[in-house]
Amino acid sequence: MPFPIPNRARSGEVLASLFVSLCATTMLAAQAETDLLTKYAPSDIQGGSRIYTAQCAACHGPNGDGVAKVDLRSGKFSRASSDDDLRKLITTGVSGTAMPPFKFDSPQLNMIVAYLRNMREFGSHTVKVGEALRGQTVFEAKGKCITCHRVNGKGSRIGPDLSDIGGSRTAEVLERSLLDPNASIQPANRFVRAVTRDGKTVRGRRLNEDSYTVQIIDEQEHLVSLVKADLREYTVIKTSAMPSYKDTLNADERADVIAYLLSLKGSQ
Amino acid sequence: MTVTRRALFALLPLALLQFVLIPHALPAQVSSERLLHSADEPRNWLTYSGAYSSQRYSQLKQVGPGNVKDLEMKWVFQAQSLLSFSATPLVVDGVMYVTQAPNDIVALDAKMGRIFWTYHYSPSPGRLCCRGSVNRGVAILGDTLFMATVDAHLLAIDAKSGRLVWNTKVAEASAAYGMTLAPLVVKNKVVVGVAGGEYGIRGFIAAYDAVSGKESWRFYTIPGPGEPGHDTWSGDSWEHGGAPAWITGSYDPDLNLIYWGTGNPGPDFNPQQRSGDNLYSDSVVALDADTGKLKWYFQFTPHDGYDYDATQIPVLVDANWNGSARKLMYWGNRNGFFYVLDRASGQFLLGKPFTNVNWASGLDDHGRPILTPQPSGATIYPALLGATNWYSPSFSPRTGLFYMSTWQNYGMALAPGDPIEYKEGQNYMGGKFSAPEGTVGMPGMQRGAINTWHEGNAHGVVMALDPQTGEKKWTFEMHDVTTSGVLTTASDLLFVGGREGFFQALDARTGALLWKANLGGETAAGPMTYEVDGRQYIAIAAGHSLFVFGLR
CATH class of the missing domain: 1.10.760.10 (Cytochrome c-like domain)
Incomplete structure (x- = not known):
């Protein structure tokens, strides 16, 4: 599975809803x-x-x-x-x-x-797919993608792990994510911001949530469980923490990153 | 739940800044140093048995005899599995890691039981191992969890994300190799042992590099040709002689020795097919932690014909013995004897039966049983599932007592079987066992809904032994047999479940019942305890769920 899904029994439902957010124009x-x-x-x-x-x-x-x-x-x-x-x-x-x-x-x-x-x-236009090896370099260096994402044990766990992203995304979807992350972010990957009663701010990616609590992985990569009644503020951030790479990377670099991501099929 | 632009923009630069400044320099979650001293951080439970000495004893004492009646259930984790829940969870700084049979891992908030992530593993469909397809838990080093699977793979899983790091095949599942134990991490290695003793495997204990998953060493529990002990097997019986190693061992860092119990020789009930002592079946082996080389062994049941696996937890205690300080090992064995060994040398120091035993009249000066073979059809005590088994024992340094769950008055009739030929993946047990004459049945691997079968044959007893003498200090009688481990704490409480579905707190000094809760399902796991935000919790699996208790 491309990212941790909190409740296995609902994974099909989650996946389906993810796909909606990914594929809708x-x-x-x-x-x-x-x-x-x-x-x-x-x-x-x-x-x-x-x-x-x-x-x-x-x-x-x-x-x-x-x-x-x-x-x-x-x-x-x-x-x-x-x-x-x-x-x-x-x-x-x-x-x-x-x-x-x-x-x-x-x-x-x-x-x-x-x-x-x-x-x-799918494929409303042809997406340019470059070279995976070059893409890995862009991913890790210029793109600084590993400051938030992890691939095969390398990089941060703050963002979704991309080790097998190539098995579940097309070039079109990946390009859309690079250009317009806000339109592509999946509900399961949303970030939350919480302020505790003693004024401490906690931010992280949401892993699980119920009426009374929320579980996140915070910016220090700690697994944190919060009781909503103990929070002064709680916000689910519906936009993506990922910047658009429309201007940061040129078309060739993006094509290489897409090739790299498509090559990631996971270790099992 | 409005999204403010400010909140969003505040988020990203902070995240980026942190990793630009200290890229991936996060502190390791559980260092090997922390594992060495795990008993000194009782808020956590870092290994299957709580510490390398495997005493299943906790220094926590917020819950004590005075307030144990105020325990209430704090949360329940219901496994999405109908297989036996045999796991002891780990707790690391507020996060619990527990397995869901056969081989899923669930990371939970230890205070509230909410799930962070679930890792799902599908074992190969052709696997044969193991009786019950259970799993007893994970091990941890750094940010990585390790799980041994029923199809004989060893997996490394990222503890933060639940993602697979590596997957190493340990043995052939199609030849009935499998693993049900929680691995033991020692330094940079992950040590496991295989199950499959009823299927003619050749048992082994092996260590894998925690980072790469590559095998570092392998110790076969049956010596091959040319190795010392090989001549304790007649003909080629060694090739399929069993001697599995399906329960987690212990570790002494000063001696750098790993101690591991081994199981029965095979075919289980046809000893005539494998003349000799059948080393190193039914033994404890002391292995160099770095090389896997055998330092010493002690065989509890040579040439076993009763399935008396020595797959119990080696309990390591430093204590006085006849006036001098010794490094000791306490061992309540499936064969009905309690043993004390010197764990530096393997020297036998004491052996005494803790239940009715008639396969041997006692032990000689070297700890070797003095055999008293019973006539065909006569009742043999204890029967095949043993006077105790894999259920974790406990030792309290405060009371100086050794505690374990036992089966009393548990017998079987045994008739020799026709010679049996090994066929890969097929049952390789031989013999015929049955309920003793005059009884209506024998307790099996699991209990039925109503306990009516056992009249006259076997019941459970939790007992406290004085390890200096092997004498019983107290006993706690149960109607049914029991498959529960035992936990003791620094407040002199003893926690134990049972097959009847009750979870009990006893006075560790007297055995008096102080508190109980009906969990409605058999306990086939060991209790553990931990602390989060200054509050002590006690966890126990029963039925298909994990129950967590704390004070009101």
Whole structure:
């Protein structure tokens, strides 16, 4: 898992909601769309993207508009409305057209449907991916990313650990995070600021929260548990503590960082 | 919950500044130095048994005989697992680390029980080990936790984030190797031992570098060809002779020796297939902590045919013995005898039965049992699960007494089995055991919902022994047998659970019951205690949960 999730039983739900915040072009995505997106696991969308590229893109094109009068990214399909319709259509093909029947198994079908339903959020433009090795240098030196992030045991734990970020993010999503962190921050990674009754200010990344308490990792990397009733002030910071790298890094450097992040697949 | 721009901007520069100034120069969470002196910081519980001496004794005394009745439950952690909860948690400066069977780790706020993170591990589906797929806890060094898994991997996990640091395969899970113990960290090494004694493994104890996960040394508990002791196995019986090492050992920093108990030889109940003493099964081995070289051994049950694993916790005590200061080791053994050894030399000093024993009439001057084989079908005491087992004992330096959970009047009938052939991954026990004549059954690994089976066969007794004589000082009788460890504190309290689901506080000097709570589930773990913000807590696992008590 790409970051600590406080409650394992809810991880699916958390992941789904994370994906929403990652993939929505703005945080103001329509509620209906949000509901739609939460139905699909990011890993399925990711998997579907790979299958699409290998099996579908030859006809439908990388952007889903390669066949006349068909725009897969529109979310509207003239011959299918439900997910079941889509699965059936892919399995049987469309007679009288160039669309052949495909022998995908059930998980593969689910992945393709998950991708089709979220295709609009993917690859709206082509993201430049540079060289991972150069990217690591930028990540650690000029970008100072390890002052907050940790990769394979190196760097701070204040921000989310990125050791396996490449397994759960696309180049597009990573680029968006670099350019506009505020639009990409996930609820599970939000920072909180608390002031105790004796005036001490505590800041850190939220790991877990309930009605009465909140658990964070603070700026000294201590695991800290706070009782809300003992706090004078408590604020969940909904914007990201990460700066935008729009001006700090040039396009080539960002492309290298993206290549580096994509290469991180974790140690297990 | 408004976000102020000021709050946001205040956050980032501070975070950056800190790491620019002191990049990654954070103090190690638990240094090896702290582990050496862990008994002197009783607010924490830094090793499985509380300290290298494994006395499971705490200097905390806020809770004492006068106020123990005011204990109340502070919080509960309910494991997302229906496997037996056998772990002793660690507590490090207010953070508790406990395992959730088989091999998840949960980091909790020790004061309120709220979760910081959970690490989930999926053991290989083909694994065979171990009876019950339990885990007894983690070890810590620096900011890293170490967990031994049921599929025989050793994992290093970041204590702050719950992320995997390294994963080393210790042995083949498909050949029934596995691990259920809490590792022992000594200096820069993580020491573990394997389980699988019922499946024809060749047992070993091994140490791994805490940073790299690379194996530093390995001590096979069955000597290979050419090694001393190899001739205590007939033919090629050594190859699958068992002698696992599935319980955490102890460490003496002055002698630089690690002490580890070893389990039964295999096949368990067919000793005729492995003539000889079967070294180093059912023994304690003293190993050089840096090299793993054997310094001495003492075999409690040579050529065992009853499954008398010596997988108990070696309790290390410095005390007078016949007028002179000695480095001693106290050992309540599954075979029914209590032993005192000199832990510098391995010399046998005392051995005395603490329950009804009839497989041996006593021990000779060197501690070797004087065997009294019973006729086929006759009742043998103690039976296979032993007069005691892996349940942690305790020693209080204040009372000078050794405490343990025992099974009394626990017998079995045993018939020799046909010769059994080793097949990888298959049960390799032989023999046939059954309830003694005239009884309706035998207590097993776990208790049923209602305790009606045991009439006439076995019940639990917590006992206090005078280690100087092996004499019982007091006993605390239970209706059912017990699988609970024992904790003592500097206020002369003794905490112990049991199979019946009660958690009890006894007077460590008299055994009198001072307080109890019904936790509604069997305790198969050892209690521990710690302190946060000046308040003492006592934790015990029962059923599928961890219960934490403190004063009202």
